[in-house]
Amino acid sequence: MDYLKQELKDLETLQSSVMIPTHTEIKLYDLKNEESKDYELIKVKEVEPLKENASMSEELTHKKLKEQNKQIAEQNKEKLDAIKKQFASNLNDLFFNEERDCKLLEYKGFVVKAYKTKYQVEFSLSPKDNPNIAYSPSNMVYKNDTGNMFSSYNFCAEIKFDGFLKKLDNAITKLPEKIKELENSIETTKENIAKYTRLVEQKLPYPRLEYLQALKWDHKTLIDDLAKMGKDRDYKPVFNPKSKEVLKKMNAEKRANLVDEREEIKEQANQEVHRPMKKAANDDYDMGM
Structure with missing residues (x-):
């Protein structure tokens, strides 16, 4: 019970640590060089369709916004390509760093770490200001393919950034649901x-x-x-x-009792069969006297 209460307290701390910035902010660590770099993917502003009778000023503003969005999208793509490249490099290095915690990135108020064994990679989340709390979502455990279990196959390379980020977002979004389940x-x-x-x-x-x-x-x-x-x-x-041993013992006692009951019923039946015969023999003896 104490363990469940502590787990609930940890999940509530995690939930209170969630930060949703205006733009996507990621601090990505370089496992090989032990460095880090901050990335910010700017959210593109929504541009409404131009009205039919738009003024020249409105047309210029509309054109300017579209050009800005195009420029932001290009910059975001460059940053995202750099993130994916560094992430792939980190996962490749992770394959050779067995059984030790590796700080991978910071995202939405959390430090995300990776722990690799021969059979799987497990990702965990900790609040930035509370590293003693670690939460490992079930959807963020990547297992080695059983067919390649005993080979040098780098299964870490199969983990792609896009899919990883979706799972990470999903795990953070579902924290309130996990808290309710635990309650x-x-x-x-x-x-x-x-x-x-x-x-x-x-x-x-x-x-x-x-x-x-x-x-x-x-x-x-x-x-x-x-x-x-x-x-x-x-x-x-x-x-x-x-409980398995107790149940086994109970079933054995039940079977033994059934055997005893059958023997008792059989004994009673035999007594009933012999009672009239005994009475008849006594009657014959009395008549002879």
């Missing part, structure tokens, strides 16, 4: 804990109480493992569900 998860967990606590406190004979307690223990174990995985990427949880 619901916390409420559900609270309800389950309260329900199990009531069952335990009632202290009534309940055949599945041990199973419910085992489920509660398994839930706590999973939450603890998630917390450890969040702090240590190399942590490999070994989860052996306690």
